[in-house]
Amino acid sequence: MSDTQAQARSTAGAPGTGHLPGDVAIWVMVLGDLIIFGSYFVIFMVHRTMAAPEFLAAQQHLNLTIGALNTVLLLTSSWFVARSVVKARAGDIAAALRLTYFGGACGVAFIAIKAYEWTAKITAGQTMGGSSQFGEFFNFYYMLTGVHLFHVLLGLLIMGIVVRELRNPRKRRMSMVESGAIYWHMVDLLWVVIFGLLYVMR
Numbered sequence: 001m002s003d004t005q006a007q008a009r010s011t012a013g014a015p016g017t018g019h020l021p022g023d024v025a026i027w028v029m030v031l032g033d034l035i036i037f038g039s040y041f042v043i044f045m046v047h048r049t050m051a052a053p054e055f056l057a058a059q060q061h062l063n064l065t066i067g068a069l070n071t072v073l074l075l076t077s078s079w080f081v082a083r084s085v086v087k088a089r090a091g092d093i094a095a096a097l098r099l100t101y102f103g104g105a106c107g108v109a110f111i112a113i114k115a116y117e118w119t120a121k122i123t124a125g126q127t128m129g130g131s132s133q134f135g136e137f138f139n140f141y142y143m144l145t146g147v148h149l150f151h152v153l154l155g156l157l158i159m160g161i162v163v164r165e166l167r168n169p170r171k172r173r174m175s176m177v178e179s180g181a182i183y184w185h186m187v188d189l190l191w192v193v194i195f196g197l198l199y200v201m202r
Helices: 003-011 024-050 052-059 064-089 093-123 135-167 174-200
Strands: none
Touching (some): 024 052, 024 135, 064 093, 064 174, 093 135, 093 174, 135 174
């Protein structure tokens, strides 16, 4: 591939080029996920409205500090991923790789903290389908955080694909780097809403 072709591929999707970042398929996937999660959020709000005292009491059993820490981790991860796209567009592949690794590390830390939180809740008898007065709230808690956790794992897999592309000049596609970032930002956005609904809203 000539230097001109390589430069064209590395700058595709850069601001001012009139090109939609990423592939159309990733936008369809993201919009579909947002619609599905939006439906979950509406259902949660309806049930919360019908049993507000029970949901509020159950909410007190969640650790706000842990939820906030996970939020900071994902926001930081998204910043690293956004910077990696900027570096990739500029042709600084080493920096793009390093930033992608940092973003992925924050995602792994998020999973570890969530596993710790789940373990603590299960040990305390706050399980999905439990018979306690807080059972309905924790059904939503495990469903929302569980589906989101699956998306985090998928996002890490996509980051791995991005790393592979960045490391191989012959397969380096800016659209793939951008698509990975778009998906990861969606994962971040979904968690911010989940954090607000489950941990913060009173």
